Amino acid sequence: MxxxxxxxxxxxxxxxxxxxxxxxxxxxxxxxxxxxxxxxxxxxxxxxxxxxxxxxxxxxxxxxxxxxxxxxxxxxxxxxxxxxxxxxxxxxxxxxxxLIPWDDTIAGLLRLKNQFTLVTLSNGNLGLLANMAKNAGLPWDLILSAEVFRHYKPDPETYLGVATIFDLAPEEVMLVAAHKDDLLSAGKCGLQTAFVERPLEFGKQMQRDDLAVEAFTTYHAKNFLDLADQLGC
The missing domain is CATH 1.10.150.240 (Putative phosphatase; domain 2)
Incomplete structure (x- = not known):
């Protein structure tokens, strides 16, 4: 379990x-x-x-x-x-x-925030992420960035850095991402992982063909609302 x-x-x-x-x-x-x-x-x-x-x-x-x-x-x-x-x-x-959030983003994050601490783990710099959150109304508890760790994902320092900041074991942190290479790297560091389908990430002209369920992810969700359902939020 x-x-x-x-x-x-x-x-x-x-x-x-x-x-x-x-x-x-x-x-x-x-x-x-x-x-x-x-x-x-x-x-x-x-x-x-x-x-x-x-x-x-x-x-x-x-x-x-x-x-x-x-x-x-x-x-x-x-x-x-x-x-x-x-x-x-x-x-x-x-x-x-x-950048504009997906339609389910805000509602999904607010549900998840009721039960979990929500942080960014992005290669975007701190000023970018703060401005984006302010502009889009993203309800983060903390903004973390590769800039904090001076390492870009998929360097292990980024994933393990989140656990260190909160004094948690790696498995007590879960990376939520629409990119399987990111999740694979996080999983190798001991984090739990949740894949979220974003079929239109690259535009309507470039449909993604990598949305199948994988054994290496802890969760697989259609969107943030589906993830909230699965996590009992």
């Missing part, structure tokens, strides 16, 4: 908020001459390679806001967009602070 977790740690981009839909909507709103879905995808595609440069030591510790800007500059060149002012580029880069 599984230990009842005390802390639920949430991946954020894609799990809690709709990064693709939010960025595509911003591209439309400001009238960029680019396919909104392609632009959003290209920007996100630079995310892992940029973090890998930090994790390998090629780059010193660099917060996600600054990595997002490096990637954005490359994407603007790729799409041959040259008319944005520096102020407009800075504002566009901060769209990551303004």
């Amino acid at each position: 599984n230990t009842t977790p005390k802390v639920l740690a949430f991946d954020v981009f894609g799990t809690v908020v709709d990064w693709h839909g939010s960025i595509a909507a911003e591209v439309k709103r400001i009238g960029l001459d680019a396919d909104p879905d392609a632009f959003a995808t290209a920007w996100r595609d630079g995310y892992r390679p940029a973090m890998a440069r930090v994790r390998s030591g090629e780059l010193p510790w660099t917060k996600i806001d600054d990595l997002h800007r490096l990637i954005l500059d490359d994407v603007l060149k790729e799409f041959e967009i040259t008319h944005l002012t520096e102020a407009e580029k800075r504002h566009l880069n901060l769209v990551w602070h303004r």
Whole structure:
């Protein structure tokens, strides 16, 4: 029988908020001459390679806001967009602070909060996550970030750092995420895991084919409301 977790740690981009839909909507709103879905995808595609440069030591510790800007500059060149002012580029880069939650997010988190301590465990930096929470009304008990641990997921220091902060055993922490590689890494560190389906994470044009139930996850939920049901909230 599984230990009842005390802390639920949430991946954020894609799990809690709709990064693709939010960025595509911003591209439309400001009238960029680019396919909104392609632009959003290209920007996100630079995310892992940029973090890998930090994790390998090629780059010193660099917060996600600054990595997002490096990637954005490359994407603007790729799409041959040259008319944005520096102020407009800075504002566009901060769209990551303004991402919109999934429809079930707020109600699901509020139910889960009645029974568990809710924290973020995101590669996003602290300022980004705080602004996002303020903008979207996300009811976190604590905002934790790779920035706190100076390690990006999937480094073990991130997952185990949550348990250390709360003076808990790893199995008393559960990672909630829409990404199986994140959950696999957390599970290897002894955390419980909950996979949440987000079929539209990459937009309607790119349906996910990785939503099947896996033996390595502790829970598998359609959304946060379903997870709350399973956890008796």
